[in-house]
Amino acid sequence: MNNALQLSIAAVERDTGLSKDTLRIWEKRYGFPTPQRDGQGERTYPVDQVERLRLIKRLLDVGHRPGRVVSLPAQDLLALAERSADAQGLLPGQVRRRGQTAAPEANDGDGVLARWTGSPAGHPTLPPGPHIDWVHTCLLAVDQHDLIAVRRALRRALAQEGIARFITSVVNPLMVAMGDGWLRGRFQVQQEHAVSQAVQQALCAALHQLPLPQADDAPRVVLSTLPGEAHGLGLLAAEAWLTLLGAHPINLGPQTPLWDLVQSAEALQADVLAVSFTAAAPAPLVQDTLTELRSKLPRHVALWAGGQHPLLHRRPPADITVLGQISDLSTTVQSWRQAHPRRVPSAA
Structure with a gap:
């Protein structure tokens, strides 16, 4: 080299x-x-x-x-x-298959997602046909450095699966498989970046097809990451999921400084501030900074922390709701609405 x-x-x-x-x-x-x-x-x-x-x-x-x-x-x-990679249950050349992630409807709370598992607004549902393993299809295209085929497969998966299943059954396992493939030397870092970009584009396209939140939709959830957490893919997935649930997500993008988050929560009249962490985030960011953020937020603003960082699940800071999976948003939003019935329109 x-x-x-x-x-x-x-x-x-x-x-x-x-x-x-x-x-x-x-x-x-x-x-x-x-x-x-x-x-x-x-x-x-x-x-x-x-x-x-x-x-x-x-x-x-x-x-x-x-x-x-x-x-x-x-x-x-x-x-x-x-x-x-072996410890995660993958043999060389294998990828995780669809069906390993629970269907979103199983954790849907009040059933809001049922309307959206077929196709997003503006996307016709494809007619029934043979089962397609979208993750496997995308990975084979990545092997061939055919990024147009990846984008085409993601678009078809979104149209056929609908947004909710697209996130849980395509996006999540695809990014896990890309990471495992990178570990094994199957993929280069530029391939992983390209797939991540293609997934972000697909999620953005899906969001554009959903109706915009109404002023009284609740909860109002401000989404971001703390400085040092540059990954925005999880924020887009959360924004889409919250929109499906009839909430009002406001995505600030990644790496918003702590005081700007506090000020944004006030200026945007947030009910919730939600931040996410990757598994490799520094421990002080997860514990100290998150605790400081909680202390600076008004008590009526809930703080949600998402991701698979071990410290979030072993020693979560006090008065913070931890979400391990994107589908956890369904029951978390339902719980918030039950605790704040006056903030939820009767049609929600």
């Missing part, structure tokens, strides 16, 4: 999802990465170290601790990645 190319610390942060502070801490604590310095004394990173950092980030995302993996050589990281 040609190491002549050097990336700045800002470029590495964008490319890997690892913050600048994390990179500096690892350099001091674990002796990796080992950046060089440019003419201005700023850190620069050769591309082989960036590739290794990407692999470390993926291992963190599936639950490994920095102290175990950061100092490992590249070959040991690859071996660990293979074992980690």
Whole structure:
């Protein structure tokens, strides 16, 4: 690999999802990465170290601790990645199949989603036909670097499955399978990014087909992530799910500063502020920052935290509702409405 190319610390942060502070801490604590310095004394990173950092980030995302993996050589990281993929129940070449995720109607609360499992408004439902494993179809297209075929499959899946099933039976298992494939070396990072972008485009198209929220729809839910959490795919999925439930989602996009979140909750008259975390989010972000956010929000504004971060489920901060799966929004919204009957229109 040609190491002549050097990336700045800002470029590495964008490319890997690892913050600048994390990179500096690892350099001091674990002796990796080992950046060089440019003419201005700023850190620069050769591309082989960036590739290794990407692999470390993926291992963190599936639950490994920095102290175990950061100092490992590249070959040991690859071996660990293979074992980690095996531990998730996948044999080489296999992907997760449809049907492993519970159907959304099973956790639908008041049945709002039943109207939307066929097709979104403006999308005709395709006539019955042979079963199509959309995830498998997309993965085969990714293998061929045929991103147009991926986009075409996602559009057809959305039309045939409807938005709710599209999220639970296509989007979620597809992104899991892409991550597992990346761990095994089946896919490159640019393929994963391209699929993520295609899924985001499909979700945006679905949202445009749904009716806009009404002023009195409740709860009003402001969606975002905290600085350091750059992933916006979960926010789009939550926005779509909340819209299906007749709530009023307001998506600010990722990485909104804490005080801006507090001010937005007040300015937008939010009933709920919902933030999400990836599995590899720093522990202080999940515990300290989330606790600080709760302390600064008015008591009448509920705080929901979504994602699979272990700390959310082992030691959730006080007075915060934790959602592990996107479908958990159904019962959580229903519970909120039961606790706030005066805020819910009679037709909801």
